[in-house]
Structures are given as C-alpha cells and as structure tokens.
Amino acid sequence: MELRDIEIFLVLAEELHFGRTAERLHVTPSRVSHVIKKAERRIGGPLFERTSRTVRLTPLGKRLRDDLLPAHLRIQQAVDRAVAEARGIIGTLRVGYSTPWCADLAFRAVGVFRDRYADCTVRIQEIQFDDPFGPLRRGELDLQISEFPAHAPGVIEGPVLFRVPRALMVPAGHPLAGRDGVSMEDLAEIPLMRPGGDVPKYLLNLHVPTHTPMGRPVPHGPSYTFWSEVPALVAAGLGGSIVAARAARYHDRPGIAFVPFQDGPPLEYGVLWSAAGQTPPALAFVDLLVDLADTTADDS
Structure with missing residues (x-):
C-alpha cells in the first residue's frame, strides 16, 4: 500500500x-x-x-x-x-495571555504544537493589566493573546481570535443585579473598579469609562493591582466592573452577579506581536491559534 x-x-x-x-x-x-x-x-x-x-x-x-x-x-x-x-521552527517560543479563555486557547495550541514541532518549546505566562504591553516591548515575550486595540510603540496587532459580548459584574444585592440587561448609561449608578499601574488611557476608557455616552459621570470604585482581586471587591459591595460575558464561567462566586450589556461593542481579543517577533515558530503558532479559535464560539 x-x-x-x-x-x-x-x-x-x-x-x-x-x-x-x-x-x-x-x-x-x-x-x-x-x-x-x-x-x-x-x-x-x-x-x-x-x-x-x-x-x-x-x-x-x-x-x-x-x-x-x-x-x-x-x-x-x-x-x-x-x-x-x-x-526554523526550533528553540523556545514565549507566549503571554491576559484572560483565562485566552489561556485555554494557548494551552490547547501548545498541545498540538508540541506534537508537530518537537524541537520547539513553548513557554506560557500571564500578563497583568497594569503592564499590558511591557513584557512584549521588553522582549520577554514573542507574542501574546490579549485585548484589542493595542496602541503601543513596537507592538503590532495580528488576527482577532475572539469577539465577546460585554457584561457588568455587580454585587448580588445591587439593584442592577436583578435586571435582564444593562446599558452604558447605567454605569452612572455604580462605582467601577479601576486598575492601578500605568494603564494606557484608551484601555481605561474602554474598560473603565469616566462618563456615560450621555455625559453623566461614572463613580470611581477602589483600585486593584491584580484582576483576581476584583470579584472579592465586588462581592464586598464596593462597586462593579465591566467584563467579558464569558467571565461568568471563570469568576462566578457567591455575592456577585453578571448582567449582559444591551449596547456597546463587543470586546475583542487577538494576537499581539513585537515588531521583531514574527519568527518562524511564532508564525506557525499563530496559524494554529487561528485554526483552533475557529472552533471556539465567540459568544458567552
């Protein structure tokens, strides 16, 4: 045969x-x-x-x-x-991620990548929101899977992998928690958690707007260093947070509720490269990410 x-x-x-x-x-x-x-x-x-x-x-x-x-x-x-x-798909490829669903995709890709390219090792690490592009710009990563857009010197946007509807994470006892949906105008009714560190202003405006579309001020909630602090702060009744709707799968706990937004664009997650990072291993890994993301639903 x-x-x-x-x-x-x-x-x-x-x-x-x-x-x-x-x-x-x-x-x-x-x-x-x-x-x-x-x-x-x-x-x-x-x-x-x-x-x-x-x-x-x-x-x-x-x-x-x-x-x-x-x-x-x-x-x-x-x-x-x-x-x-x-x-030239050899050596070590360093990949970052910013959310659990980005991590899931990255680790799925690693399993397939390892079988195809046994001479190339992939290392995965989490990126913190207070320094979203630092590891990539410092050359500590070859690529990362995280939120779009990315307006930073030396950082290039690659393909979009997820488009995820937004939700508002609120304390379970808050009046908004009992609704079927919320609007961007409802943000005037709850303080929003703010990340500390040197977060670019456009990313803050995307995730923590200072005003509603009609110009009403959005109250400031406590700041945090790591996103894992946010569910505990929300459960304590100290404010809310704009999240991807699929965050409910990963971060649900007693004392909080997730209410979908009825307006506003979805959050996008995709591949970010350093300007010098499009190496043969990185290109092969991104091709695999795109193939696997095609089988992943873009809803919550």
Missing part, C-alpha cells in the same frame, strides 16, 4: 464514513472507495463491513489498523520534524 492509501484507510477506520473521510482528506468518496477495494484485493480479505447505513471494521481491518497506526505516526512525526527544521 502506498502512503496516501494507508492514510485513507486509517482515516476511514476512524471516521467509519466514506463522505466524512473524503471531505477530511480533500478527495472524492469514489476515490476512498477505490483505494479500499484495491487494498482488500491485495490483502485478500474484507477490511470493512458496509451496509446502506453503517461502515464497520472487520477483525482483519482492526488488526491492520492497529499494526499501521504506530508506524504511520512515526512517519508523520519524522516529516513534521524535517519541516520544522527546514522552516
């Missing part, structure tokens, strides 16, 4: 569906059928049991699959290593 025929057999053994196998390998179903019939003639026995509704491996097909899988994996790994070396 040729290598391509082996690949078709193994994918069909996994999918157990001629149409899905053809779609996955970008061939026609008739091509899949032809390859399997040719293999069965050469081997001298049926590899699959086919009916109008099901496709199942025969005992002979199961043994062939189990024998071929380890060898096929080794061949694919050898090819991936050669590709990685030829493209």
Whole structure:
C-alpha cells in the first residue's frame, strides 16, 4: 500500500464514513472507495463491513489498523520534524495571555504544537493589566493573546481570535443585579473598579469609562493591582466592573452577579506581536491559534 492509501484507510477506520473521510482528506468518496477495494484485493480479505447505513471494521481491518497506526505516526512525526527544521521552527517560543479563555486557547495550541514541532518549546505566562504591553516591548515575550486595540510603540496587532459580548459584574444585592440587561448609561449608578499601574488611557476608557455616552459621570470604585482581586471587591459591595460575558464561567462566586450589556461593542481579543517577533515558530503558532479559535464560539 502506498502512503496516501494507508492514510485513507486509517482515516476511514476512524471516521467509519466514506463522505466524512473524503471531505477530511480533500478527495472524492469514489476515490476512498477505490483505494479500499484495491487494498482488500491485495490483502485478500474484507477490511470493512458496509451496509446502506453503517461502515464497520472487520477483525482483519482492526488488526491492520492497529499494526499501521504506530508506524504511520512515526512517519508523520519524522516529516513534521524535517519541516520544522527546514522552516526554523526550533528553540523556545514565549507566549503571554491576559484572560483565562485566552489561556485555554494557548494551552490547547501548545498541545498540538508540541506534537508537530518537537524541537520547539513553548513557554506560557500571564500578563497583568497594569503592564499590558511591557513584557512584549521588553522582549520577554514573542507574542501574546490579549485585548484589542493595542496602541503601543513596537507592538503590532495580528488576527482577532475572539469577539465577546460585554457584561457588568455587580454585587448580588445591587439593584442592577436583578435586571435582564444593562446599558452604558447605567454605569452612572455604580462605582467601577479601576486598575492601578500605568494603564494606557484608551484601555481605561474602554474598560473603565469616566462618563456615560450621555455625559453623566461614572463613580470611581477602589483600585486593584491584580484582576483576581476584583470579584472579592465586588462581592464586598464596593462597586462593579465591566467584563467579558464569558467571565461568568471563570469568576462566578457567591455575592456577585453578571448582567449582559444591551449596547456597546463587543470586546475583542487577538494576537499581539513585537515588531521583531514574527519568527518562524511564532508564525506557525499563530496559524494554529487561528485554526483552533475557529472552533471556539465567540459568544458567552
């Protein structure tokens, strides 16, 4: 059997569906059928049991699959290593993230990246909101997954990975907590937590506006150093915070409520590069992030 025929057999053994196998390998179903019939003639026995509704491996097909899988994996790994070396995908790639959902995507990508490029190590670290671009600009990171926009010297915006609706995190006993939704005008009714440190003004205006769209002042709440402090401050009744709606999955706790915004643009998260950071490992990792993000819902 040729290598391509082996690949078709193994994918069909996994999918157990001629149409899905053809779609996955970008061939026609008739091509899949032809390859399997040719293999069965050469081997001298049926590899699959086919009916109008099901496709199942025969005992002979199961043994062939189990024998071929380890060898096929080794061949694919050898090819991936050669590709990685030829493209310069070696060494260490340093990736930052700003939110748990960005972290989830980064670590999912690391798992796939490690299998493809065994000679390249990926290190992941969290970025603090009080210094959102410092590690990237200082050369401590090659890229990061965090909030857009990024107006900073030496920082380049890459592809958007998430578009997430906003929500307002409020104390559970606050009058806004019982609503089905809030508007940007409602921010005049609750103090907003403010991050300390040297946060760019445009990011502050995005996450902690000083006035509502109609010009009403938004009260200032306590400041914080790390975002993990915010849920505790909110639960203590000291104010609220504008968050991504999916933050409810990660930060919900007694004493707080998440109320979706009925207006205002979604929050965007994407890839940020340093001006000199578009190395072969970084480019390959970003391609993988984009592929994986396509399977991640952009809602809450």
